[in-house]
Amino acid sequence: MGAESEYNMKKVVFSILVENNSGVLSHVSGLFSRRGYNIHSFSAGVTTDHRLTRMTIVCSGDEQILEQIEKQLCKLEDVLFVKKLKPSESVCRELILVKVSADESERGHIISVADIFRAKIIDVTKESLIIELTGTTDKVDAFIDLLSEYKILELARTGITGLSRGAADIQDAEKLLNRTYN
Numbered sequence: 001m002g003a004e005s006e007y008n009m010k011k012v013v014f015s016i017l018v019e020n021n022s023g024v025l026s027h028v029s030g031l032f033s034r035r036g037y038n039i040h041s042f043s044a045g046v047t048t049d050h051r052l053t054r055m056t057i058v059c060s061g062d063e064q065i066l067e068q069i070e071k072q073l074c075k076l077e078d079v080l081f082v083k084k085l086k087p088s089e090s091v092c093r094e095l096i097l098v099k100v101s102a103d104e105s106e107r108g109h110i111i112s113v114a115d116i117f118r119a120k121i122i123d124v125t126k127e128s129l130i131i132e133l134t135g136t137t138d139k140v141d142a143f144i145d146l147l148s149e150y151k152i153l154e155l156a157r158t159g160i161t162g163l164s165r166g167a168a169d170i171q172d173a174e175k176l177l178n179r180t181y182n
Helices: 003-008 024-035 063-075 104-116 137-147 173-181
Strands: 010-019 039-046 052-061 079-085 090-101 120-124 128-135 152-157 161-164
Touching: 010 024, 010 063, 010 090, 010 161, 024 039, 024 052, 024 063, 052 063, 052 161, 063 079, 079 161, 079 173, 090 137, 104 120, 104 128, 104 137, 128 137, 137 152
Parallel strands: none
Antiparallel strands: 010 052, 010 079, 039 052, 090 128, 090 152, 090 161, 120 128
16 A cells, blocks of 8 residues: 555544344444445444444545445445444543552552543452453553553453534434334
């Protein structure tokens, strides 16, 4: 890939409402694999309406590829609504759990770093700490970077999840679901 095409690559966060049916995750991820698109982050969970699942997918490409991804997502049977989350118009966060090796001499400094980032210590043993942190990807990366001087035993990241700000894009579940059956 040349420098010019790398320059045109951008990362996009898609917020997708889908029917909460078995196989929907396979259909969505299959679209990406069939077309050779890379997924940077993927998270999914049931909404307040148990019939709907919200998926948040982060992927990258040039304008043409991203437009094609959006169009292909909209064509999938179980997909009810697709929205690009623009950074200025949305809130996106990621959760991490990190287990750090920490003896008594290191524990105080690690706790201080966690406090600066407003992270929570959720488990303590004689030899380790588990820390929970929620924030932007930049915040999470900075936290991991500061902890890298210690031995990180395990790390789990949820991937990005997000919502658009305000009430402009609120979708009525009944209308979305009825649209698919009429």
